[in-house]
Amino acid sequence: MQEGVSFSxxxxxxxxxxxxxxxxAVEGSTKLLKLTVDLGEATNSDQSETERVERQxxxxxxxxxxxxxxxxxxxxxLVNLEPKVMLGLESQGMLLAADVGGRPVLLTLEEAVPEGSxxx
Numbered sequence: 001m002q003e004g005v006s007f008s009x010x011x012x013x014x015x016x017x018x019x020x021x022x023x024x025a026v027e028g029s030t031k032l033l034k035l036t037v038d039l040g041e042a043t044n045s046d047q048s049e050t051e052r053v054e055r056q057x058x059x060x061x062x063x064x065x066x067x068x069x070x071x072x073x074x075x076x077x078l079v080n081l082e083p084k085v086m087l088g089l090e091s092q093g094m095l096l097a098a099d100v101g102g103r104p105v106l107l108t109l110e111e112a113v114p115e116g117s118x119x120x
Contacts, residue, residue: 014080015096015119016040017109021054023067028087031060033067037077037093040116053116055079058091064104076107076119 022036039053057077061070076096084091097104 013078016077016079017074017113017115017117017119018077019115020070020073020075023070025062025067026058026087026089031062032058032086033061034058034089035070038115039077039079040114055092056090057093057095058086058089059095061104074109074112
């Protein structure tokens, strides 16, 4: 276990529910999959209309998950993580998974909720 964090530190993390709408292997990698995740609707900056928010997330799931099996799954996403470029592709968030003996196991939901729902 790691050192404890304060509630204010934890509350800085923005965790939301997303639905995987696309998944494919990343060329040149044996570990990464590129996921397109629907994070629901957001109001644009001038507050005049809403639009669907999709993020590209790179995750070390290759070899554990077939990309087609991920499409349609709802997952937990850390959305306010700083973007990171890997193999020339930008990852715009991080999905949450348990580490079971070095194997990632996605955190999924017991029942469907709207994309973009906040995890508290």
